[in-house]
Amino acid sequence: MSSLQLSLAVIGALTLGAVVIYNYWTSRKNAPRQAEAPMESVGTADTAPEDFEPREPVLTDDFSSLPQPERKPLLDALIDVIATIEMDHPVSGDAALAAVPVTRRVGTKPFHVEGCSDLSGEWEALVAGRRYSAFQAGVQLANRVGALNNIEFSEFVVKAQAFADAVGGTPSFSDMLEEVARARELDQFASAHDAQLSFALCASASAWSPGYIQQHAARLGFVAGVIPGRMVLPSAVAGLPPILSLVFDTQAALADDPALSAIREFSLSLDVPQIAREDQAFERLREVARLLAEHMDGVVTDGNGQILGEEVLNQIANDLQQLYDALDARELSAGSPQARRLFS
Incomplete structure (x- = not known):
């Protein structure tokens, strides 16, 4: 083999190697982010998100110490x-x-x-x-x-x-x-006084796997819901509606290998009339969205893909206070049994 042929062979091998390395790097970069393995040193049980048993918050042994809603007659001449x-x-x-x-x-x-x-x-x-x-x-x-x-x-x-x-x-x-x-x-x-807020959290770079989303949400208090791809932040009172909901692609959650599912967006939502004013649900929605965006490398947007800045969020907060006042004046305070029935 001549020196020219040997040089061409070496260059070809190096080029092929570079292509393989680049493709590997690109695939790793574009692969959905995965949940971290649970730390054995943690004192409390840290179940991997993929192993979560889908369920809405219900009264079980784990919830037996939670306050119970006040039981009153259901019918009300108001509604x-x-x-x-x-x-x-x-x-x-x-x-x-x-x-x-x-x-x-x-x-x-x-x-x-x-x-x-x-x-x-x-x-x-x-x-x-x-x-x-x-x-x-x-x-x-x-x-x-x-x-x-x-x-x-x-x-x-x-x-x-x-x-x-x-x-x-x-x-x-x-x-x-x-x-x-x-x-x-x-x-x-x-x-005229109904409000169901929804924020979208969009990936800035790499997509997320279902387990990655579940793990980050679980750290903020969310638990798996009945429907695949849904998590909820439960109320402090057993039997009341969840304060916040998190929803991502159901098909991704049901995939044979969810770890391979790439999710670039999920939603955080709040049903305002269902949650009592004192629970500060919007403030919690705002903080949860900020923390998830920060830890997951994402941005918070509205339904049209527009990034929600502090000024817009502050205006929403002010508008909600007026909404709460109007519901209070009508004796249909947010989170009351009457409001939960009317806005359902």
């Missing part, structure tokens, strides 16, 4: 049409439960029946083994689907009458036109 049902004699809770319609909805609105306890005289959800001296049936005036209409009111009357007949009671119904008008007014108020 419900209520028909009272008078009785000639007390009726057992077992008989009342057997008479309740199987379908607990009237059109798109929830339908409920409560009893007046023969012992305490207080309204309560029906319980077997107790006795009730009167009943009230109710249907919600409005929810996020819309206002109660004439057809739904008529269906409510039919269901409430059927229950009253089954327990031997006499119902009293309010005027349909007045209730439907009240439903429309409440729906207009709710539509």
Whole structure:
């Protein structure tokens, strides 16, 4: 082999090696970032995100020490049409439960029946083994689907009458036109004072694997939800809605090998009327987004891809205070049982 051929062979080998190294470097650079292996030295259990059991926060042994929501009668004249049902004699809770319609909805609105306890005289959800001296049936005036209409009111009357007949009671119904008008007014108020905020967190450079997202979110208190690709920041009170939600591509979470899934964006959301004002949900959303963006090399944007600066975030915070004030004035404070039902 001549010196020229030898030189060309060496140059070719070096070029091929350089290409292989470059391709390897590029693939490593563009590969989705992976979750770190759990540290054995950590005192508490640190389960790898891929091993998380999907679940929404529920009352288990882990949550038994959490405060419980105050239990109150469900029906409220503020957001419900209520028909009272008078009785000639007390009726057992077992008989009342057997008479309740199987379908607990009237059109798109929830339908409920409560009893007046023969012992305490207080309204309560029906319980077997107790006795009730009167009943009230109710249907919600409005929810996020819309206002109660004439057809739904008529269906409510039919269901409430059927229950009253089954327990031997006499119902009293309010005027349909007045209730439907009240439903429309409440729906207009709710539509003007609803707020569901969502931030997008976008990768600045390398994409993320599902495990990488889960690990960083878990460090900030998020737990896996029922739906793959969803995590939630649970309330401090067991049984209440989660304060924040984090959602990424469901298909990526369900992939045969999630570690190979490349995710460049996920969302953080807050359902404002569902969370009490004192929980400072927006402040927590803002801080969580900042920390995740900082630790994961990402940027926080709105739904149109525009980066959310401090000025915009401050304006949102001010607007939310006005929203909270309006809900308080209407006796539908954010996070209250009535608000959670109305804005659902």
